[in-house]
Amino acid sequence: MAAVYDDYGPDRVGFFFELTGPRLAALTLAVIPVFVAANQQRWLLAAQLAGLAAVVTVLVVVPVRGRSATGWLLASLSFTVGKAFGWTSWRSKAATGKAEALENADLPGVMTGIEVHDGAPKGPAQTRYAVIQDHGLRTWAMTAAIRHPGVGMAEGDRRDQYGRGLTELLDVAARASLISDVVFLVRTVPDDGAERQQWIATHRRPDGPELARRMNDELATALTRAAVRTEAFVTFVVPEARIANQAREFGGGLEGRTRVLYALADEIAAMLRGGMGMTDVTWLTSPQLALAVRTGFAPADRAGIIDALAAHQTDPAVCTEVPWAMAGPSGADTTMRHYSHDAWNSISSTIKLPDRGACLGALAPVLTPSEPGERRSYTVVFPILPFSRADRQTASGEWAADMGEGLRGRLQIRQRSRDRANVTRAHRLDAKLASGHALTRPYAVACVTVAKTMRVAEFGRRLDASIRRAGFAPLRLDLAQDAGFAAATLPLGLGLTRKADE
Template sequence: MSSVRIYRGLARREKPGWIMGLSPAQALACLVLAVPVLWTVSAGQFLRALILAGVCGLAAALVVVPVRGRPALRWLTHVLLYQLGAALGWSRWQSRAAAGELDDPNEPDLPGVLQRVSFPDGPVFQHHGRVCLIHDTGEGRWGATARVTHTGVGLLSAEECDRLASRLGSMLLSIGHRDVVDRLSLLVRTVPDDGTEYEVWRSRHDVAEAPDLARRAVDELDRTIGAVSVRHEVFVTVSGPEDALRKPAAAAGGGVEGRARVLYRVLDGLEDPLKALGADSVEWLSGSGLAEAIRTGFNPDSSAVLRAGQLTGSETDEVGVPLAAAGPTQAPTPGWRRYDHDAYSTVSYSVLMPEAGTVFGSLAPLLAVKSAGERRCLAMHYEVLGSRAASRSVQGYRFRSGVMRDYKASKGFSASAADDREAGGARAQEQAVAAGHSLVRYAAAAAVTVPADRSVEDHAARLENDAAGRFRLLRLDLAQDSAFVAACLPLGIGLPNARGGLL
């Protein structure tokens, strides 16, 4: 009899506070704010000290007090920037094609944070043809995306899930041992099945002499079953930093082609690990394929037209979406708590792991749609740290947990259960890294998309209900457009850099 493996320690903060939960910068800011109050008290100016205490206390609260995952000062900054962008029209967007200003169909025309991304085509890669590279100029990263067909893990046993989890860990470990890539993103979209493939198949195999009763029965089944049918789209994105690619790319010829050849070596080695995870096929996307994946992310209805063209067109027909048409037709100023694009509305969340731990496949309920026409997306972004960075991180974590335990013991206080658990996790992580394992940063994002004429808040509430008791969903207010990119588009964008300082 086997037991289900529980993965714990996933809810630990990446940058835990040293002093009463505060970072050194926050503690220093509080100390500086306390100096004027103490100075006036020492001078005997008690009324002035009281006024300064109120002002400095409010400033300290803005720096220290967290509100829904962000310090109050960062909230204030984001609100001001949001209002400024809305007032000046920076956050409103319309495609050049809709405005009649389209010049080059191969030039990307995307809103928001996607304006910094370019999509050059690499050379021919084996039987995949020309693979489209993803160049994030903001973060200086190069990557590529593959469309994967997978049967899912819903019907697998606990032993099979453990094997898949072990293989995923081995694949991440192999990425950590490579010098040119360090991030892997998995995106799963549960989309309404428009029935295009079935209609094309039925039109090709229709029998004119079929009885009317059989036709009516088939039509009734199509209406009842087809309305609630869904399908899954799975994408894998691999990327690496420019600093790591520069030297090997120069040796491979330099430029875009040199970077592509270096990435191709990694992509060739990832197909077997992906198939070991249960993937039936791995297709690295070309420019038109990636544009189609982006377009269907913004507008799920466009999938029917594109799929019908692929199934009914001849081999000589040019099938696909130009990069200039990959984005939405228009996107108004994003709301505080939703993102409107074309005729759809999306609400995005960050998925926070529970303190009690979780099991492999526990995120599946977030992909279970509850009504016809609804789409759900789930993205997992992984970054494998190098051996030196992992060693520094686990040593710092063990030192912080040990300092607090030693301080409490020196004052005669016993360690709490939380302290014991944290110390045990720190030791286990340090031993694992010393044994040759890697440390992985990760981020999870989920989203629900519905037609604009529906109440997106009702569908968002259903998504929150599915996560209740399993995970905590943090709604990414004031950043719904960026969160949409992280949760719904297969571009590998979504893992923030390590943050420190006051904010």
């Protein structure tokens, strides 16, 4: 049987009818005045307070598309205020003629605090790999381009091997006590045919048969419309609070942090090439990372860059790099249902893990485009909790599950199969943590990008249909489309749940 991951449950387990402590406290504070008024026989006041308690119950308990009503209210209010003050629209400094240093990243929204440094020289070629610093979240990260033979045609034993390799990777990252997140990102990009056009221009003979010329042109057009290219990246993230002490041993500052990150990169690369079966792991330099970010915002720009690389072979004066000041979009606008950047629109959805578990490689249908010109991408984030925090959360979850089971037994409420499964998972998770495994809370975000001449709402619906066809439940990231796009498309180590100094 192929590797199936099902050791997950609610992030917070409620011990009283699935209600967490803060929610139960809010409901208690809302209900107590009703009983006090009724005890004093002030029936009109009791009825008014009961109506208020009902409103509080709806706002706190009833979920609406994955969030509480209170969460939606606060998010809608924040978005409305931002829209009124123009905070949801962004224009780059290069587009307004204010760009100063071309090596400084100029990115919108949640990416504003990103700064990319050139690391210390390494290896015989003295390569300087890109070190990503997020000033807003106080984190450091490195990104590698990876290649994998895939799991589509792999047998069950091979998938089990890959699953064990991923487990070993997360365990090693947890034992290092530095890495907070391991991020895998995959992009299915429409083939622009740039390499084929260059090959044809180089090898086609002027005196060749006209029929062969026409057949090759028609074949190239048909293949370009149907073909796609796949790009895969892995990023590990280290919070500043964890790396600061070890960086002092290497001299401190940027150089000390770079050397710590390089050591972690070697460990991660060894694990990727080993149990996970990666055929190639290449850590990106700053120009390569800038190119990946630029093609993330504008997929069609790759063809021009490929042409520049070809022209550079004959004319060294041709520029082949993308300055960080121009790696982002010239303009971006966040709306309630989608994210607009340059001539493109994007829609993002989170993916809810099913109760029966997720098979390794089950997300493959999400990457399949429905029409030419459509770009699909998704990211899977593995946040790794420190062992001390994981032990506290596991003990709390186990206690809450047992308490809930006991309360249902005392109240003679029939225990449902899902409740029994949650209790079993809580005990099983505690046993695995005691045996030395890491505790992680994985989540996935998928994104579709199309040109503004195409109806993005229709492609968003098709993305959700692909997620459901893969066996998962989609949840549209309304009011947070910019964050969803950044997490699902850009290999910068961005996520949805990370907080500063976490």
